[in-house]
Amino acid sequence: MTFIxxxxxxxxxxxxxxxxxxxxxxxxxxxxxxxxxxxxHGSLYMVGxxxxxxxxxxxxxxxxxLIAALAASALAGVIVETVVIRRLYNKDHLDQVLxxxxxxxxxxxxTRWVFGSFPLFLEIPEYLSGPVSLPGGIQYPLYRLALIxxxxxxxxxxxxxxxxxxxxxxxxxxxxxREMIAALGVDINKLYTLIFALGAALAGLAGAxxxxxxxxxxxxxxxxxxxxxxxxxxxxxxxIKGALIGSILVGLTDTLGSVFLPQLFGLFMDTAxxxxxxxxxxxxxxxxxxxxxxxxxxxxxxxxRG
Amino acid sequence: xxKQIQALTAVMLAAxxxxxGTVQAETKVGMITxxxxxxxxxxxxxxxxxMLAIKQSGRDDVEVVIEDDQRxxxxxVQLADKMIQSEKVDVLTGIIWSNLAMAVIPSTTAQGKFYLxxxxxxxxxxxxxxxxxxxxxxWQNDNLHEAAGAYANSAGYKNSFxxxxxxxxxxxxxxxxxxxxxxxxxxxxxxxxxQNDYAAEIAQIRASGADSVFFFLPAGMGIAFLKxxxxxxxxxxxxxxxxxxxxxxxxxxxxxALGVVNTSQWNKDIDNATNKAFVExxxxxxxxxxxxYASQGFxxxxxxxxxxxxxxxxxxxxxxxxLKSADFASTRGEFKFGNNHxxxxxxxxxxxxKEGDVYTNxxxxxxxxxxxxxxxxxxxx
Numbered sequence: 001m002t003f004i005x006x007x008x009x010x011x012x013x014x015x016x017x018x019x020x021x022x023x024x025x026x027x028x029x030x031x032x033x034x035x036x037x038x039x040x041h042g043s044l045y046m047v048g049x050x051x052x053x054x055x056x057x058x059x060x061x062x063x064x065x066l067i068a069a070l071a072a073s074a075l076a077g078v079i080v081e082t083v084v085i086r087r088l089y090n091k092d093h094l095d096q097v098l099x100x101x102x103x104x105x106x107x108x109x110x111t112r113w114v115f116g117s118f119p120l121f122l123e124i125p126e127y128l129s130g131p132v133s134l135p136g137g138i139q140y141p142l143y144r145l146a147l148i149x150x151x152x153x154x155x156x157x158x159x160x161x162x163x164x165x166x167x168x169x170x171x172x173x174x175x176x177x178r179e180m181i182a183a184l185g186v187d188i189n190k191l192y193t194l195i196f197a198l199g200a201a202l203a204g205l206a207g208a209x210x211x212x213x214x215x216x217x218x219x220x221x222x223x224x225x226x227x228x229x230x231x232x233x234x235x236x237x238x239x240i241k242g243a244l245i246g247s248i249l250v251g252l253t254d255t256l257g258s259v260f261l262p263q264l265f266g267l268f269m270d271t272a273x274x275x276x277x278x279x280x281x282x283x284x285x286x287x288x289x290x291x292x293x294x295x296x297x298x299x300x301x302x303x304x305r306g
Numbered sequence: 307x308x309k310q311i312q313a314l315t316a317v318m319l320a321a322x323x324x325x326x327g328t329v330q331a332e333t334k335v336g337m338i339t340x341x342x343x344x345x346x347x348x349x350x351x352x353x354x355x356x357m358l359a360i361k362q363s364g365r366d367d368v369e370v371v372i373e374d375d376q377r378x379x380x381x382x383v384q385l386a387d388k389m390i391q392s393e394k395v396d397v398l399t400g401i402i403w404s405n406l407a408m409a410v411i412p413s414t415t416a417q418g419k420f421y422l423x424x425x426x427x428x429x430x431x432x433x434x435x436x437x438x439x440x441x442x443x444x445w446q447n448d449n450l451h452e453a454a455g456a457y458a459n460s461a462g463y464k465n466s467f468x469x470x471x472x473x474x475x476x477x478x479x480x481x482x483x484x485x486x487x488x489x490x491x492x493x494x495x496x497x498x499x500x501q502n503d504y505a506a507e508i509a510q511i512r513a514s515g516a517d518s519v520f521f522f523l524p525a526g527m528g529i530a531f532l533k534x535x536x537x538x539x540x541x542x543x544x545x546x547x548x549x550x551x552x553x554x555x556x557x558x559x560x561x562x563a564l565g566v567v568n569t570s571q572w573n574k575d576i577d578n579a580t581n582k583a584f585v586e587x588x589x590x591x592x593x594x595x596x597x598x599y600a601s602q603g604f605x606x607x608x609x610x611x612x613x614x615x616x617x618x619x620x621x622x623x624x625x626x627x628x629l630k631s632a633d634f635a636s637t638r639g640e641f642k643f644g645n646n647h648x649x650x651x652x653x654x655x656x657x658x659x660k661e662g663d664v665y666t667n668x669x670x671x672x673x674x675x676x677x678x679x680x681x682x683x684x685x686x687x
Contacts, residue, residue, distance in 0.1 A: 005513045012505035108343060117346040119529055119558035124537060131539035139512070141537045144505065213537065214502040215529035215558060219343050223500055258498070259506045271494065279472050279496045 004138050009259050010252065015144045017251020018151030022206035023224055024231040024243040025158055026199025032238020033174045033195055036085060037093050039100040041203055041228065042221025043107035044080075048073040048204025049211035049220060050111055053120040062125035066208055073204020074197045081196040086189070108218050119217035122208075147209055154202065155244050162240055171195060175238050227254075230286055234293045236303025245301055250286050257285035333619045334369045335610065336389035338382055338410065339400035341374035345525050347554040348402045348599050349374075352424045354592055355603025356399070362587065363611050371395060377402075379409040386410045390417055396619040397422060399606055402599075404428040404447060404475045415439040418622065420629070424606040425599060427648060429478055433681030436646040439622075441629055443606040445571055446648045446679035447475055448482030450547035453569035453653035453673035454520055455486030458545055460671075461567070464489040467516035467542075469507060471523065472496035479522035479547070485680065492516035497523070502530045508538045516542055524549040529558050536562035545569075548667075551658055553597035556665040563658045563665060571649070572601040572638050573656050573669050580635040595666060601637045608634040646685035650678045 027041050051072035056065035080103060088096045124143045131139045162168040170191055173181040182188045207221065214220070231250050235242025262278025269277075293301065337356065340349035353372060360368060371393055375382040382401060389395045398414050399422040401407045407426035414421045415437040427446040431437070458466060468483055468491060470476035476496060484491070492514040495507055511519055519542050523531050528550025535544065548570035556563055574585045574595060584604055588596040596604075612634035617624035632641050644650045653674045656667040 002513060005509055008509045009506055012509065016503055112342065117350050118554045119526060121558045121560050123560060129537055139539055143537060213530065213534050215526040217526045255506050259510065275494060275496055283498055
């Protein structure tokens with residue numbers, strides 16, 4: 001166990017957390033402002049990845065593929081919001097879960113219909129590939145550093161948007177009192193569509209960025225979706241700052257747990273058993289974290305509502 | 307029971323027995339496989355290979371009912387019950403995943419039906435749990451991993467870092483590799499099933515000082531691992547079973563897979579007439595190269611057809627003997643069953659190459675010749 005390995009794993013955890021944030025930010029806004037549980041958020045992540053892979057395959061440009069991912073997922077978000085989601089705001093959570101679960105199935109089979117059943121190819125661009133040397137002799141993939149940087153940039157932009165702009169004021173007001181801001185003359189339908197599209201675009205961006213180092217395939221969004229729900233519960237529903245802190249916490253816990261727990265158990269039992277118990281415990285680590293946070297602060301770290 | 311119906315049934319049975327009537331006894335096959343969601347590519351290849359063989363046989367007395375298990379054990383069990391009880395199938399086949407196989411196969415064979423596995427080969431069904439009506443046409447789960455261990459020895463590797471997902475087939479994989487690999491282990495890791503980010507594991511591989519990496523990460527997991535491994539700049543050679551290098555996913559991995567040695571019981575350039583015809587006709591029919599899963603589906607159907615030629619499926623003993631004799635032309639060349647109804651076969655090392663624009667595999671060497679699985683001795687048949 002070297003110092004370099006520890007630093008490298010912290011960077012890995014950070015990068016994983018930042019990507020989770022892109023998913024969680026949209027989810028927490030939609031949940032916080034509209035009171036909607038959107039299970040189909042993972043499908044928008046998948047839409048982004050597939051759009052990026054398709055455009056990258058046609059043009060070979062990574063920049064264009066990211067724009068395509070943003071555009072396609074935002075568009076999918078707008079369509080889904082106006083056609084389906086809009087009818088669900090006044091329904092209870094069970095109806096929302098049912099309807100958005102149906103959307104997952106529709107998106108999955110729709111994607112298969114268009115792109116086939118086999119995973120697609122999406123590659124890191126030449127100028128971002130390969131490892132770079134960091135101070136202290138750490139070799140770290142450049143692309144992952146770029147992901148951390150891009151994610152932090154998006155986080156800063158979102159916080160500015162929420163804190164400083166007119167839209168941001170409306171979003172915060174919508175979170176606090178939906179009827180009141182409608183009474184004040186804000187077009188609530190337009191605001192909801194906008195927020196939904198914004199959340200969708202962030203999910204699509206995450207899908208495209210992560211798709212380049214993982215695999216672009218059907219159902220890729222659902223595992224991330226579950227983690228994103230954990231994040232927003234930890235961070236407090238509706239809070240962008242909570243989503244950021246929550247996702248970094250989850251990212252670090254998950255990565256460091258899976259690396260160091262087996263080694264910790266290895267100190268006092270044989271390797272096979274330590275690997276087994278350590279990995280099992282590591283899989284539980286983030287849920288244990290969620291439990292602890294909820295006992296300490298039942299509304300999440302930055303949650304306002306009870 | 308109503309007397310009249312009893313009498314009628316007796317007459318009909320007699321008619322069938324003496325070959326009256328114009329319609330020949332049909333064989334009904336139920337195929338339960340994964341056709342939607344993640345991992346659908348595998349089931350689709352098995353189905354397409356199977357149906358190609360049925361089509362080429364030109365027979366109209368074999369009826370195949372196909373259903374999608376969505377990779378969920380509970381749905382697979384429901385489908386199997388439906389096929390056995392209301393569709394009255396004689397033979398079941400198609401399941402890809404070992405956990406689904408464990409849920410379906412024991413109860414199918416217990417009800418006197420035949421099961422031909424085109425893919426999953428869990429160890430529990432190869433040893434003490436073997437059954438006269440269960441035939442595996444692909445491999446026992448450990449086989450390709452054992453071959454990878456044997457290949458690592460011949461490549462001179464002394465110190466391997468090994469990893470697999472934390473589920474039964476993952477454990478079979480590492481057990482299989484260790485059974486044949488003679489060197490030391492630089493590290494042994496179980497990852498989460500469905501994990502898509504391997505940065506933490508790759509950092510440990512880099513720090514371990516290993517001279518080789520063995521991994522079993524099927525489907526999307528393998529794509530993610532290979533892309534990230536290449537990008538990390540770690541250049542320790544990698545070996546693995548064919549499941550991360552099959553025709554369906556190589557295109558999604560791209561350059562990151564080039565030159566990697568993997569083990570398989572089949573490849574498109576195995577030199578025999580059946581295989582050549584299979585590769586050509588599969589491409590003509592479906593406009594893509596076949597994968598090992600497609601070859602397994604094709605072989606399964608041909609085994610079934612060969613048995614139907616020899617015996618009536620209603621005569622279980624004769625049909626079982628016909629299956630056991632494995633009298634069909636396999637895409638792998640020679641094919642025979644061991645005492646536990648699992649293949650005894652040659653497993654090859656193959657290398658990922660690029661032919662024109664298409665990534666594919668070419669045969670490198672024989673990793674294990676006429677290899678039987680380690681559980682056969684525990685089977686009482």
